[in-house]
Amino acid sequence: MNIIHVSAECYPIAKVGGLADVVGALPKYQNQLGVRSSVIMPFYDNKFTKSNSFTNTYAAKLQLGDTTYNYKILTLDNNTLGFDLFLVDVPELLFKDYVYSFDDTDRFLAFQIAVLDWILQLKEKPTIVHCHDHHTGLIPFMMPHSHDYDKLKDIPTVLTIHNAQYQGWFSHDNVYKIPPFDFDKVGLLDWSHTINPLAAAIKCAWKVTTVSPSYMEELKTAANGLESLLSHESAKCIGILNGIDTNVWNPETDDFIIKTYTEKTIESGRKANKKWLCDEFDLDAEKPLFAFIGRLVGEKGADLLPQIFEEALQKYDISILLLGSGSEDIQNHLRSLEDKYIGNYSAFIGYDEKLSHIIYAGADFLLMPSRVEPCGLNQMYALRYGTVPIVNKIGGLKDTVVDITENGFGICHEEVSVKSVVKAIERAIEFYKDTQNFKKNRKLISQIDHSWNASAKQYITLYESLI
Numbered sequence: 251m252n253i254i255h256v257s258a259e260c261y262p263i264a265k266v267g268g269l270a271d272v273v274g275a276l277p278k279y280q281n282q283l284g285v286r287s288s289v290i291m292p293f294y295d296n297k298f299t300k301s302n303s304f305t306n307t308y309a310a311k312l313q314l315g316d317t318t319y320n321y322k323i324l325t326l327d328n329n330t331l332g333f334d335l336f337l338v339d340v341p342e343l344l345f346k347d348y349v350y351s352f353d354d355t356d357r358f359l360a361f362q363i364a365v366l367d368w369i370l371q372l373k374e375k376p377t378i379v380h381c382h383d384h385h386t387g388l389i390p391f392m393m394p395h396s397h398d399y400d401k402l403k404d405i406p407t408v409l410t411i412h413n414a415q416y417q418g419w420f421s422h423d424n425v426y427k428i429p430p431f432d433f434d435k436v437g438l439l440d441w442s443h444t445i446n447p448l449a450a451a452i453k454c455a456w457k458v459t460t461v462s463p464s465y466m467e468e469l470k471t472a473a474n475g476l477e478s479l480l481s482h483e484s485a486k487c488i489g490i491l492n493g494i495d496t497n498v499w500n501p502e503t504d505d506f507i508i509k510t511y512t513e514k515t516i517e518s519g520r521k522a523n524k525k526w527l528c529d530e531f532d533l534d535a536e537k538p539l540f541a542f543i544g545r546l547v548g549e550k551g552a553d554l555l556p557q558i559f560e561e562a563l564q565k566y567d568i569s570i571l572l573l574g575s576g577s578e579d580i581q582n583h584l585r586s587l588e589d590k591y592i593g594n595y596s597a598f599i600g601y602d603e604k605l606s607h608i609i610y611a612g613a614d615f616l617l618m619p620s621r622v623e624p625c626g627l628n629q630m631y632a633l634r635y636g637t638v639p640i641v642n643k644i645g646g647l648k649d650t651v652v653d654i655t656e657n658g659f660g661i662c663h664e665e666v667s668v669k670s671v672v673k674a675i676e677r678a679i680e681f682y683k684d685t686q687n688f689k690k691n692r693k694l695i696s697q698i699d700h701s702w703n704a705s706a707k708q709y710i711t712l713y714e715s716l717i
């Protein structure tokens with residue numbers, strides 16, 4: 251079996267969020283399980299591409315509407331990723347210092363055309379083409395319906411929906427940019443009078459997965475307009491919980507953290523990481539440390555964070571540290587609190603992979619008041635490092651965190667409101683004060699197995715059902 255994952259992100263090459271972590275880990279685990287699994291993604295202008303060397307393995311031209319672009323397929327030299335990596339270099343469109351921006355329609359359409367043109371000339375065709383999110387959502391349509399790809403029509407496609415909020419909509423005025431197909435099939439591309447790549451992929455992919463079983467269920471009633479489509483296609487849909495890459499996310503070997511630790515040395519190791527964080531951000535290491543890491547958007551409940559933090563800081567003697575970036579408004583609001591709560595609160599606005607690891611290793615609690623969370627990886631990283639997650643009970647959070655009142659190990663709340671999150675913080679403080687149990691719980695959560703082993707096997711079973 252030879253699987254090609256097609257994605258806009260892949261850790262460590264280019265990461266915006268969890269999609270990168272998944273695509274950087276799942277193929278590695280699949281290779282370990284004896285399935286050849288590789289990744290094809292755009293060649294961006296970023297730190298990774300600047301600091302590595304690549305070999306040009308193929309060059310051709312692609313047609314995007316009236317415009318012709320030269321492109322190359324590059325491979326990574328000295329590849330130690332654990333899977334083969336192919337990069338699509340379309341200098342004018344993809345080689346940018348960002349992953350997503352205003353011009354995504356042309357960029358990702360060109361990417362998908364290049365991927366299929368390249369597959370077309372491969373001697374050994376993939377057994378399955380596995381597409382991730384809407385940026386690759388036209389592939390399941392083009393393979394069976396665009397005349398150019400007639401030879402690929404019998405290759406099964408799988409779509410994984412990491413987030414149904416974003417669908418890649420574009421106007422019918424641009425439909426001519428999709429390689430020619432029988433126009434009576436245009437309905438497959440359409441949803442509510444717009445070209446909708448995610449909807450097209452849901453209709454055309456042989457199987458559709460989402461990144462947790464609960465999210466799959468939730469999509470039937472909340473999918474940003476695609477509810478009826480997902481209900482209609484439910485027979486080919488399945489929720490498979492993401493895993494985490496336990497080689498990258500391993501407190502015993504993690505190069506990013508201040509002090510590594512094992513199950514036995516968890517207390518001293520975590521103490522060193524917490525101390526570093528508190529020194530660096532002017533916080534008191536004696537108080538329970540609550541953290542947030544993530545995109546500052548409504549989906550993550552980030553709009554409520556300023557109010558949650560204010561109320562919690564006024565009521566309780568705690569420290570709060572935030573790492574995130576996103577909406578300007580939220581960023582400004584979060585920054586403005588710093589002067590008011592000197593010594594108790596700090597916000598690092600930006601993206602910092604190293605700092606995120608130290609926070610997982612040093613904070614006592616991780617807040618995730620997400621309104622939508624298809625899976626969420628942060629809570630699983632937190633658990634592995636011994637940090638207690640405080641989560642809203644939805645999507646993947648519901649599938650991975652059990653409340654302490656239900657013989658569990660985390661703190662769950664039932665809705666996203668200032669009141670319920672502050673109440674959850676209060677329960678967390680009580681738990682923290684129960685030192686012996688709190689420490690016991692730390693050890694316990696760090697041993698929960700969320701590695702990809704089980705889920706990678708589930709994907710393989712799914713592939714096998716298609717061939």
Ligand code: ADP
Nearest residue numbers: 267268544573574600601602603606626627628
């Ligand atoms: P999403 O993909 O919706 O953003 P996930 O929980 O699946 O959410 O994954 C988020 C990933 O991005 C995690 O690896 C998390 O540590 C990382 N991350 C998010 N924001 C930041 C940030 N500001 N700095 C460093 N890492 C971040």
Ligand code: GLC
Nearest residue numbers: 268269412623624625626627
């Ligand atoms: C998306 C989701 C997140 C999930 C990630 C990886 O970004 O928002 O919940 O963990 O994809 O599948």
